[in-house]
Amino acid sequence: MTTDSIEQLLVEGVQELYYTEQQLVDALDQLADQTGTESVSQAFSKHRGETQQQVDRLEQVFEALGEEPEAREDIVVTAMIDEHDQFAGENDGEVLDRYNMAVGQKTEHYEIAAYGNLASLAEKAGHDEAADLLVETLREEQEALEQLTDASEQFDTQQIAGD
Template identity: 75%
Template sequence: MELIRQRRDGTIMTTDSIDDLFVEGLQELYYAEQQLVDALETLAEQTDDETASQAFSEHRDETQEQVDRLEQVFEQIGEEARTREEQVVKALIDEHEQFAQENDGDVLDRYNMGIGQKTEHYEIAAYGNLASLAQKTGRDDAAEMLAETLREEEEALEEVTEASEQFDEEQVAD
């Protein structure tokens, strides 16, 4: 059965199997995580709120480990570690760059926390989907590694959400 996916840019991708879909998903996550390593460094540097800045910095290091883990998954399934541009992450990064050029201070800090939350939600969905596909296709070791990253992304979302809530409470108190 041929699976057809239409990308955001209008191009059509065809996939012949669930295995191909899994590999394409890995390639998109590999692209996303590589982009996010740099983006998280930018967020940490731009954000004046110490709690949020520290969370972005710590997650940057963790994201680099996740890039390494994805490379292990590629190796384990016998595929070359390649990227496939992922439109959601690309759009989030582009949106952030434009916003950051026009804003600063508390507004940029809060925006950065929000974009961090959006990114974590995307990653949670992507890793959850791939972990499930890996398990269903008998790639148990890959499923375990992807599930480990999924847990890390859920924890990162919790951290940035807590930082956002604390920031909001401080802003209301001022």
């Protein structure tokens, strides 16, 4: 991938996040349905609604950048979804629940890194409105990670106590 400017790098990053969030809307439904731990299933469902709002917010970012919304495949996200699908096809129960929590945490870390980098880049490039929108989503992703981490820790504690 050849990118000619920082502006183009910013736009391509937003395009990849747009793809990511669109993919995660569907993936979060699947995770919520697959996960037998009620608190984690609810966290996935709640974050699905937030993720749809994040898709809408990214459309506002495109507008602030003077660009049309366009998704650009993020091969990392595609690989994570493919890996999850394969694992879920071969496993179930508590193992799948814990795996789903780990996948959720990995995804949140990835999104936090992407949003943080793009918010900083947008700010430095003078796109204050876009930067503010990206920071808003960054905060939501950080909160989602915290909630998922708490639920995972509770799950682990219950599983260890139950053994």
